Amino acid sequence: MPSVLQEPRPRSTHATTYATRHSLPAVWMRAGTSKGLYIHRQHLPLDQAEWTPILLRAIGSQDSDPRQLNGIGGATSTTSKIAVVSMSKRAGIDVEYTFVQCAVGVAKLDFTGNCGNIASGVAPFAVDEGLVAVKPGQREVSVRIFNTNTSSTLISTISVDPSGHFLEDGDYRIPGVMSPGSAVQMAFTKPAGSMTGALLPSKSPTNILQVPSKGRDASIPILVSAVDAANPFIFVDSSSMPDWYHQAGSLSQESLSFIEAIRRRGAVLMGLARDKEQASLTRGTPKIAVLSPSGAKDGRTEVTSFSMGKVHSSLQLTGAVCLASAACTEGTVAHRIRQKGAAHDKLTRRDSPHDITIQTVPLRHAGGDMDVDVRLASNGTIEDVTVFRTARRLFEGKVYYLM
Template sequence: MAHDKRNEGTSKMTALPRKTPAVFYRGGTSKAVFFKAEDVPENIEERDTMLCAVMGSPDPYGRQLDGLGGGISSLSKAMWVKKSTRNDADVDYTFAQVGIRDGVIDLSSNCGNMTSTVGPFAIEEGIFPLPDGPAMVRMFNTNTNKIVHAHFTIQDGRAVSTGDMEIPGVSGTGAPMRLDWMDPAGTAGRGVLPTGKAQETFSAPGFGEFPGSIVDAAAVCVYIPASVFGLTCAESPMAIDAMPEVMAAMEHVRRDAAVRAGMAETPEAAAQAAPRVALIAPPVPYKTLAGTEIRADEYNIAVRVASMENIHRAVQVTGAMSISAGLVVEGTLLNEMAVDLDTSEDLKIGNPSGVLRTRADARKNPDGSWNLVSTTAYRTFRRIMDGYVYHP
């Protein structure tokens, strides 16, 4: 008689015991699940278990098929928001980068793309209601202890998300969201140049010594010449991802920079999400991921930024704020490598998805140090769905 195995182990089967209110947003070139802070467990183990289940991590296949994640770092994110008690902020928000394959919850950095949806979430979920019309929400990021001002429009109690603005890496158009990082330098506590040097010498196995710059504005990033690896930054992210020696060398430099910037005691102790590492190069003609031809005279500098050990398909907004600071601070590798740079105008950053325009207001002090007043970027956003997410 054949044995029916379909009911074996049913004693271990249980319905998912919890459901939590959540909203799913696109912000810039990323997506994330949003929660009210009151709905996120205070216990770290319970919180991390919840976030991993929501996103579908850890997943050895790298697809996050059992959750809302999308299998790449820009689609494996969560945020939670609450009303602020600070005098300089209306809301506080925390960002979590969820490891795809390992399920590590990394709170070491902010996400600039998803910062564009914090204000709309706060308005629409009643955390910080405002009347219709032009709005400004002051947001305190708990990861980096920095203030960001979000400027957008409210209509019928909701943030206006439809408009005619295009951003690289996103199909279609949306309403502009202006994000101003106020006093963005020093997320690691050491100013815009964490080591006190505009440039220093790095090395990586198989590639010898080469120059680099560590810049801290909204996020810490170390910049090294693409030419060290025989590259021009015209290469696609997928092409660079397929170069294991280059990716290993970039990770080696990133972990070295973490120690130099005071973010880790040893290279092995460096967090996954911070600092970041980027290849930079003078402008050359290239094709975007959408196949659009970009001329060399359309931008000031080319970048390919690594995110969680893969090359980002565009550029993180916090990464762009760091790049912007590096462009306007004299003597950095970015400042010296950029072409046709006018620091009083838009800064044009060539990335795999197109050209991102930013601004930075920096002033040189009498002692030679730099005061970074603010950096600015524009994003679009969209509320995709809301309801409940089920998890253990």
């Protein structure tokens, strides 16, 4: 049978321009219950405005692909995070870090707010990368970290091995992570007013938000507390939510839309947005969570948190800091719920040499239980909030992207 000859395709008369492959040195880490890229500040352009196309391509959201197939993101908000780290010239600060949240299914980065889970990987990264010196024989290092998003300081204390690297192995467990690890202590110093300048931006411990419900004539009054500590949060009293919300569950699309409607009104209440339309453009700030008593004898507060329009698999670390701060603030939704817990008085102790009261706030979220320590001055000012995480370095190398 004679062969069939194919006519060659005509060449274009115009020159074709191809994208060039670039590489970005980076480390991929699991920090707390999140995963993210850790990048040296020096490997990115000086102008932060030029980071966006690079980081979107590295994570895989440049094409608004919800699966992020052309990047290393994990198709969830908790696995699409970035930490940009550098040595600091600020007095009393070891390293600075900028947190970047990459949207999933949308070509957008969010530079507002901080992520406590990703922050818990900064000290291990800084030590292993030589940004923080470890003295011979030293077994524990405290790293002072300045978060550029919120202009706040964190003190992270980690264990190091005989070679001066972060000691990953240990027996400390956190809810949401199956394997134990070495405890990473995170102290958020003076966390109040991270973005708004005040712990209670509305100047009231509680507010009523009138929120319209789809297919229903009247708006529904929702009891909330607008609190800004480590990150701004809207805490919703579960008992004020409509019956259909409790029946449908937090995962239903109607419920998620209703939560977003509350969040947008909360953003305006906190002064973080001019109106609801502007609030819709930044879904990561403020964050939102629904609170209720757990009913347990240990007096835990049950929290359902949301992230970028979806139910969070556990609780943001900054959410735990903010919620614990709210629970220690008279009159807030969190404080009222905590007061109903039988274990409240047993979880308060004094640090008499410094005239400091230490209150342990027990929380329960989808991933499990966690306790948060809040140090309060005699005038009620929140001195610091301490939580514990674990972290692991997963791989290091170069992320490739086309641009």
